[in-house]
Amino acid sequence: MARKCLFCDNRADSKEDVLPVWIQDKLGGKKRPVVNGFYGYHRIATQGVKSSVKTGCVCHDCNHGWMSELEDEARPILGPLIEDIHLLLDRNQKLTIARWSVKTAMTMTALNRKQRESFYDRDERFRFRESSTFPRHTRVWLGRYGGSAEGGMFGIDGWDGNPEGSNVTHFYITTILFKRVVIQVLSVHAGNYLKGSTIAIPTRGNWRDALLDIDIGSSANIFWPPPISISDILEPTLLRLVYRFNVNARPFDPFGPDA
Numbered sequence: 001m002a003r004k005c006l007f008c009d010n011r012a013d014s015k016e017d018v019l020p021v022w023i024q025d026k027l028g029g030k031k032r033p034v035v036n037g038f039y040g041y042h043r044i045a046t047q048g049v050k051s052s053v054k055t056g057c058v059c060h061d062c063n064h065g066w067m068s069e070l071e072d073e074a075r076p077i078l079g080p081l082i083e084d085i086h087l088l089l090d091r092n093q094k095l096t097i098a099r100w101s102v103k104t105a106m107t108m109t110a111l112n113r114k115q116r117e118s119f120y121d122r123d124e125r126f127r128f129r130e131s132s133t134f135p136r137h138t139r140v141w142l143g144r145y146g147g148s149a150e151g152g153m154f155g156i157d158g159w160d161g162n163p164e165g166s167n168v169t170h171f172y173i174t175t176i177l178f179k180r181v182v183i184q185v186l187s188v189h190a191g192n193y194l195k196g197s198t199i200a201i202p203t204r205g206n207w208r209d210a211l212l213d214i215d216i217g218s219s220a221n222i223f224w225p226p227p228i229s230i231s232d233i234l235e236p237t238l239l240r241l242v243y244r245f246n247v248n249a250r251p252f253d254p255f256g257p258d259a
């Protein structure tokens with residue numbers, strides 16, 4: 001059976017680079033892992049200069065239409081970040097980064113489409129294409145990475161109770177690393193018992209100085225890079241970032257502090 005596009009009702013007939021070619025070209029080293037991570041239980045590992053991770057998950061119109069426009073919009077902003085150039089990001093630039101990040105997070109979930117459904121449901125994906133509407137309860141953070149990995153993609157599920165249960169809050173954390181840039185997207189599907197409540201997914205560690213909150217509701221400019229870089233060995237580490245939400249500590253208090 002023909003696969004459907006992630007974002008519309010067309011047939012998925014186009015290969016989408018999860019990380020765009022212009023970013024892949026900046027990730028170097030013949031023998032070094034360029035993309036290394038996992039999505040759920042599925043490991044992603046490729047290497048090589050022209051290494052790419054593609055998903056056959058979108059249609060030609062989406063890939064060469066709004067997705068390509070979004071890449072063009074994001075490139076002049078993400079480019080300087082990769083090159084470690086100090087930058088003031090205004091509201092529109094923050095919005096572009098957030099849209100690009102959510103697009104990439106959604107596309108990433110198609111990497112093991114055979115094994116499982118995307119965390120993002122049809123409504124969330126279609127509305128994102130149609131009107132750039134972000135999935136509810138979604139946040140995006142931007143950090144500077146000072147370690148030695150070239151790139152990485154990590155997708156992790158978390159639940160606040162039994163994953164098999166019907167009334168459970170399910171959240172999904174995507175971490176995308178390329179050169180000096182690390183982006184994290186958190187999306188939450190709240191259990192019914194949380195309707196109307198404020199949702200706080202507890203985190204481990206203090207990330208205030210290491211992550212910039214790409215709060216699209218705020219018009220405040222943010223300054224890149226953040227005061228503290230994320231590293232391989234010294235805290236805060238990349239691994240700590242990937243696992244900073246209490247994904248193994250269940251059940252937890254969903255009303256607990258957002259440290």
Ligand SMILES: [Zn+2]
Pocket residue numbers: 005006007008009010058059060061062063
């Ligand atoms: Zn499409």
